Amino acid sequence: MPPENESSAPSAEQDQDWRSRLTPEQYRVTREGATERAFTGVYWNHKGRGTYACICCGADLFRSDTKYDSGSGWPSFWEGVNPEAISRHEDSSHGMRRVEIRCRSCGSHLGHVFNDGPAPTGERFCVNSASLDFRPQD
Numbered sequence: 001m002p003p004e005n006e007s008s009a010p011s012a013e014q015d016q017d018w019r020s021r022l023t024p025e026q027y028r029v030t031r032e033g034a035t036e037r038a039f040t041g042v043y044w045n046h047k048g049r050g051t052y053a054c055i056c057c058g059a060d061l062f063r064s065d066t067k068y069d070s071g072s073g074w075p076s077f078w079e080g081v082n083p084e085a086i087s088r089h090e091d092s093s094h095g096m097r098r099v100e101i102r103c104r105s106c107g108s109h110l111g112h113v114f115n116d117g118p119a120p121t122g123e124r125f126c127v128n129s130a131s132l133d134f135r136p137q138d
Helices: 012-021 024-032
Strands: 050-054 060-063 086-091 098-103 109-114 124-127 132-136
Touching: 012 024, 024 109, 060 124, 086 109
Parallel strands: none
Antiparallel strands: 050 060, 050 132, 086 098, 098 109, 109 124
């Protein structure tokens, strides 16, 4: 799926709302596009069964049965919960060309997607734990 166009900046009111609802780390990652340090996020080695949702809006993003250990130090998934849940955007920051992934529902930065993942998709969605909320399977 090709990258999408950039979205507009949030209003001051929207920004204040995000700051009041998120921890400083969650805000830096989801609203400013930061990356948490490898092997430090709560979900990088998480083994629970359930669904990973957007920390900002609650939209379902990934299922635990698509999570795998990529060795990268971040939660890695080979597929999103559905193609419409995650948008892709060109990212040329830090002197690299990558594809950023965001929650399509609210625009939160999640991480990046790479073409070095396992079958059946060959993709590795490398996601910041700070952008996720885990919902255990009943």
